[in-house]
Amino acid sequence: MKPINNHINYIEFITHDLEATKTFYNQAFGWEFTDYGDNYVAFESSGVAGGFEKVDKPIVNGVLVVLYHDNLDDAKSKILDLGGRLSVDTFSFPGGRRFQFLDPSGNELAVWCHDQ
Template sequence: MKPTNNHINYVEFKSTDLEATKTFYSNAFAWQFTDYGDTYIAFENSGLQGGFEKTNQPIINGTLVVLHHNDLEGIKSKLIQLGATISVDIFSFPGGKRFQFLDLSGNELAIWSE
């Protein structure tokens, strides 16, 4: 898809362990990765391209990216099995439900469903 002005084009996260990050997101969501040296990996097959930059610093106040999934309970269970921590349990909001989780490096993401 051609980039469009004012639309989110790329999302970048920090990671304390790039190999663990690749394994986690590959198993959880079937994302695909390209390595760019020892300190950066790019991902695709996620609906939006992005990357993870290696850091040795604590990850604080990362961007909240919201994913969609039809089966919140199922994906929540899968994420827990893969080592994620649920930071905000499933709650309702106008138009749907969602929960938030921390990945293996502490990045917080959300998943919603109608």
């Protein structure tokens, strides 16, 4: 299914232990996983695409909602014009690019697009 602009497209969690997390969600809910290096795993069979990133920092809010937009620069500009603040500037990953931002209330979200 093709991603749709401005829709929630991906949910990203953080974890301290990828293997324990994969075992838990596989056995509890039947989720399936694809590893991307030592610090990231994507999941499917959950109703929405997502992933887990291994981190060492304390987990305060372990969920990152990821929106899709086919013009990352336009989305970023609009967010900044409306009072959003960048928390992670644009970076590339296999298949695309994304940035993370804080909304005016301090909630962190991300926006991504396919490689173009």
